[in-house]
Amino acid sequence: MTDLSLTSSAREPLSQQAAFARALLDPLFPVEQLAVRTPAIASADNSLAQRFAVHRNNVVAGLVNGLQDSFPATVRLLGEEFFRAVATEYVRAFPPQSPVLSEYGGTLANFLPQLTSLQTYPYVADVAQLEWLRRRAYHSADQSVLSLTAIRKMPIQQLLFQRFSLHPSVHWLRSDYPVVSLWRSQMGEGVVPEPEHWHAETALIWRPGHSVQVAVITPTRLTLLEQLQSGAVLADAMAAIGAPIAVVSQHFSALAQAGVLCAGDLPVGADSPPSFPDFSNPTIQTS
Known part of the structure; x- marks a missing residue:
């Protein structure tokens, strides 16, 4: 019978991917660890943290832009600047679980009431949930x-x-x-x-x-x-x-x-x- 279990070397790329994904969303992640895991990165110059920050910012900004497009009424209620700050925290706390961007944001309405600054505006979460249900309806069968x-x-x-x-x-x-x-x-x-x-x-x-x-x-x-x-x-x-x-x-x-x-x-x-x-x-x- 063929042994289908993964060897240590076969499992290693998964741990690299996990570390890379975490570093993309966590600004406090020590990117030097990625250099240890990836020799190609380790051989680069000393500007690793700066170069990776550019990539991190692009990823986070792309997800925040997607949320802004999905929740236009919520953006107007909160103001664009405040919404983008909230969305950035949401992205870092709840990264996408699917590569399909239209499926992202389903838990935003549950996240909003957890913010101290929004506890006196509970209706915002309901508006966000309505917008999410509209999105689900649009993509329904x-x-x-x-x-x-x-x-x-x-x-x-x-x-x-x-x-x-x-x-x-x-x-x-x-x-x-x-x-x-x-x-x-x-x-x-x-x-x-x-x-x-x-x-x-x-x-x-x-x-x-x-x-x-x-x-x-x-x-x-x-x-x-x-x-x-x-x-x-x-x-x-x-x-x-x-x-x-x-x-x-x-x-x-x-x-x-x-x-x-x-x-x-x-x-x-x-x-x-x-x-x-x-x-x-x-x-x-x-x-």
Whole structure:
């Protein structure tokens, strides 16, 4: 049997790579250790630390630039200079785990509340999380949505005992702050609400086509989404809400028309349910 275990010499490049990666993000790392590990570096002139600092700065700056592009509203809330300082600390504390730059930054919203200077601005983390969910929605898988016209053509028995899945891009974010209003204000789509008028908002993020959508979602619609995501048939989801069937049908039709729903598994059969009302007045954002 062939021995697949690595020899000491085969393992050595990995330790060199680990040391090099650490040195790229840690300004206090003694780069002289790299010279000991790498003879080619050791034979160079004495300007090793200065030359390596240039490379380190380029790597950190590139990652910070990527974060700045990914979180534009957060940049505007904090100011570019302060955001870049925060992002630099984040890069050094949480380096990328993937070579795909678009996948970097998922824990920034969790990092921000740890900073003493931001503890009096907790809403910034929620805005950052909303921006990250927008990024995830943008890069989510494509899938055909279930149109409202197709739903209306379903027999009543099938409709009420149908399972509906959510589009892969669908995310939501509960916030104690007006997270959608704050995000929109920083993206030029509104004004910052006065603090005395602040109230909690739940953001719905999804991509029905090529453009990511963000909207405030009501508690009833959020419950409906959670029920459908858990695998409940429509009849059970409606019963869990406890609102009149006409009211729930309007919420359901709004989600369908917005491109949030996909067809799930078909039911195996059920008793004849009561008549299902026609859908009307679809709208996502309500007060």
